[in-house]
Amino acid sequence: MIRLKRLNDIKEIISSKKINSQDELLRELRQKGYKVTQSTISRDLDYLRVIKIRNYLQEEYYTLSKGVYENKVFDPEKLRARFRQSVVSIKDAGNIIVVKTFPGEAQGTAAIIDGMNFVEILGTVAGDDTIICVIDSLSNAKKILEMMKAQF
Numbered sequence: 001m002i003r004l005k006r007l008n009d010i011k012e013i014i015s016s017k018k019i020n021s022q023d024e025l026l027r028e029l030r031q032k033g034y035k036v037t038q039s040t041i042s043r044d045l046d047y048l049r050v051i052k053i054r055n056y057l058q059e060e061y062y063t064l065s066k067g068v069y070e071n072k073v074f075d076p077e078k079l080r081a082r083f084r085q086s087v088v089s090i091k092d093a094g095n096i097i098v099v100k101t102f103p104g105e106a107q108g109t110a111a112i113i114d115g116m117n118f119v120e121i122l123g124t125v126a127g128d129d130t131i132i133c134v135i136d137s138l139s140n141a142k143k144i145l146e147m148m149k150a151q152f
Contacts, residue, residue: 007044007047009029009032010029010050011048013025013029014050014062015064019062020060020062022041025062026041029041045062048064049064050063050065051063051064053117055117063117063119079112079113079116079151083148083152084151086101086108087109087152088101095141096132097132097144098130098131098132099113099132099148100129101130105129106127106130107127107128109126110124113131113133119136120140120141121133121134121136122134122135
């Protein structure tokens with residue numbers, strides 16, 4: 001029972017913060033009242049299939065593996081190339097970014113955005129020629145918008 005709660009707390013911590021080391025995760029868990037060792041954390045991360053990724057700013061941090069994306073490294077150049085080929089415009093509406101693409105290109109472009117594992121992007125929805133990206137805050141929306149606009 002305690003292990004299950006700890007595993008759920010690890011998933012919550014990793015999903016809500018950029019944790020870049022086991023020591024940092026250990027500190028977070030100790031703040032929640034857990035008395036665990038680094039080796040326990042290591043086993044928990046293996047059990048949860050947590051992977052370390054690098055985002056577009058070259059920051060490394062842990063994330064939960066996402067099936068098809070597991071153990072793949074997403075090259076920011078792939079995002080740039082896709083944006084240059086497919087994106088028509090990018091606009092924001094508060095914490096939502098709307099990406100317009102050529103017809104039929106939205107879902108593939110959204111898959112690449114999702115694969116970049118931006119912790120700031122809560123989710124994407126893609127139609128035929130439109131992607132909606134929901135960002136976790138207005139300040140992060142501005143940062144992501146600027147990054148996206150720089151890609152094409």
